[in-house]
Amino acid sequence: MVNRKLRLLPVLILNTALVVITCVGITLTVRPVQAAEPSQKTEQYCLSCHNDPNLSMTLPDGEKLSLYISPDKLAKSVHSPLGIECEACHTEITTYPHPKIDYQNKRELSRSYYLTCKKCHPANYEKTLDSMHAKAAEAGNLNAPVCTDCHGTHDVQSPDKPRTRVSTTCGQCHSDIYQQYKSSVHGNALIQEDNPDVPVCTDCHGVHNIQDPRTALFRVETPELCAGCHANEKLMSKYGLPANVYDIYKLSWHGVDVSVYQARWPTIWHTSAVCTDCHGVHNIRRTDDPASTVYPGNLLATCQKCHPSVSPNWVGAWTGHNEISLEHTPFVFYTQAFYTYFTPLVLWLSILYVVLQIIRSIVNRARRSLQ
Ligand code: HEC
């Protein structure tokens, strides 16, 4: 009997352990559901007043603020379905009457309440502090965007789905640039075909830490920005475009000049041409589009921005992105071929001449001594 009991002991311990583990497991799996319950109640509680489309208040500056929170919008936001509800953001407001407000108008409300996003997205918040938008705000331009201007508030959606949303978000305020971009080769492909290979605003500018794109540093780094895609053989072959434009540019006068500045004086403004000086920035077009700045009929004017006195012949002699070839640049091809073969030929003939002279003088001297 005792023996059997002893033999059962490990089984008993094992069973008890299993029961404990299962209980802990159940508690753990149940926990989020339990936590979600009061927050659902908070949403219901707040919405019991805020689901009234006519609820509004007049702000101290005289602006009227609608206090209606649409339950439909909430349901479509990324947060509400995750159980992130009113009290997660409005930490100061738990019941009615609410605490006294400390803003005068709608813009002050936005610039004060958006700080709540920092709580759960601290990394993005830190990045925005270093951005051009934050600098504009510091300089007094309070229209510079905060999180909620780009993402919305109670209706936050995935910011890059569909991908066109990224550019329309920036386009809300930068509407002139958006219009140019829309008709460019990149923007057109994005908007018409939802093409994932072309750049949106944030591919060139970054997102939360947007820097000033008009600095000397940004300028000398432009070729690498474009090369990120235009030197990618696999990507470019999809569109029948050459992937060597960057390499050939780097060997050109402009490219070499820009590389030197990039390596030595990246913060000194330099005018040697980068990709965007010839192709445009937000209005880049296919090279065979008559509106392109590099279309044959417009090319002279494009070069003349920096080379004011040059003639069509000068521009015609330029090899562009083409490797020197009989097909594209016959004149340069023949000139190069001429020098490739003529210069060594002259050199070898001179050497031969000198050698023959030496032999001749040795032979002459030998003859003289024999006489
Ligand atoms: C009993 C109705 C009622 C309930 C419940 C209620 N509110 Fe309000 N809320 C109002 C009214 C009325 C105003 C207009 C300003 C005022 O009277 O304080 C308002 C104003 C606001 C404002 C704008 C003013 C401010 O404080 O910045 C916010 C934000 C707000 N409510 C959030 C909430 C949240 C979050 C909840 C849930 C925790 C909630 N409300 C619950 C009635 C209500």
Ligand code: HEC
């Ligand atoms: C993800 C964070 C977040 C959640 C969740 C949230 N709010 Fe807000 N709420 C804000 C921010 C930020 C503002 C300031 C909006 C602005 O810039 O106009 C705001 C503004 C408001 C206002 C003022 C009117 C307005 O639209 O600007 C009311 C009222 C309000 N919230 C009520 C609610 C209620 C009720 C809920 C829950 C159903 C809720 N909020 C959930 C962040 C949140």
Ligand code: HEC
């Ligand atoms: C209580 C925490 C919390 C607060 C406060 C909060 N968020 Fe979120 N947010 C989340 C979580 C969790 C997710 C989903 C996980 C993720 O994608 O990071 C999310 C997702 C997002 C997304 C979608 C990300 C994607 O890739 O689809 C955006 C945009 C966003 N939040 C913006 C905001 C903004 C703007 C505010 C302030 C108005 C805010 N959040 C406040 C927790 C929070």
Ligand code: HEC
């Ligand atoms: C100038 C507009 C703008 C501002 C301001 C902005 N965002 Fe974004 N955010 C975007 C865009 C556009 C994307 C999508 C980026 C992409 O896919 O290229 C994004 C992506 C995100 C994402 C998902 C990707 C990730 O990085 O996790 C979150 C979360 C987010 N933002 C939160 C915030 C928060 C929080 C703030 C404020 C501190 C903020 N954003 C300020 C435009 C903005």
Ligand code: HEC
């Ligand atoms: C709510 C309006 C708003 C939105 C949305 C917005 N911006 Fe801006 N942006 C501004 C303002 C205002 C300035 C500062 C302009 C100034 O001070 O001259 C600015 C400045 C800039 C600058 C610096 C150049 C300059 O003119 O000062 C760049 C680059 C920029 N924004 C890019 C973007 C991109 C990319 C997006 C989308 C991810 C975006 N912006 C979304 C309002 C906005």
Ligand code: HEC
């Ligand atoms: C292919 C890369 C690229 C894309 C895509 C792009 N930009 Fe730019 N952007 C640049 C460059 C390069 C400059 C600097 C141009 C210069 O020298 O003036 C610039 C300049 C700017 C400026 C400041 C100078 C000005 O002209 O006012 C703003 C604001 C701006 N871009 C916003 C946007 C917005 C908004 C989008 C999307 C609709 C966008 N950019 C798309 C490369 C790009």
Ligand code: HEC
């Ligand atoms: C994110 C990748 C990407 C970046 C960055 C990018 N491009 Fe493009 N670009 C493309 C793709 C893809 C196409 C082809 C689009 C099509 O044909 O629909 C294209 C097309 C072009 C064309 C038209 C070629 C033709 O004649 O058909 C020019 C010119 C061009 N890009 C110049 C630039 C310049 C200059 C920059 C830098 C300021 C740049 N691109 C940055 C992806 C990119």
Ligand code: HEC
């Ligand atoms: C000095 C002016 C100039 C500069 C700088 C310049 N391009 Fe070009 N680009 C042209 C001209 C002109 C053409 C059309 C004729 C040709 O293909 O040579 C062209 C053609 C192109 C094409 C289309 C090629 C094809 O065969 O369809 C692409 C893509 C391109 N450039 C990208 C770039 C990129 C990326 C840079 C920077 C690394 C750059 N360009 C710098 C003038 C320039």
Ligand code: HEC
């Ligand atoms: C943004 C200004 C800019 C644009 C646009 C530009 N260049 Fe230049 N280019 C320069 C600078 C600066 C130099 C260097 C001059 C020096 O060092 O003396 C240079 C040098 C040259 C040189 C070699 C030196 C010389 O003067 O002969 C050639 C060739 C040339 N560019 C051709 C062109 C052609 C062709 C175009 C139009 C397709 C063009 N450039 C457009 C700024 C530009």
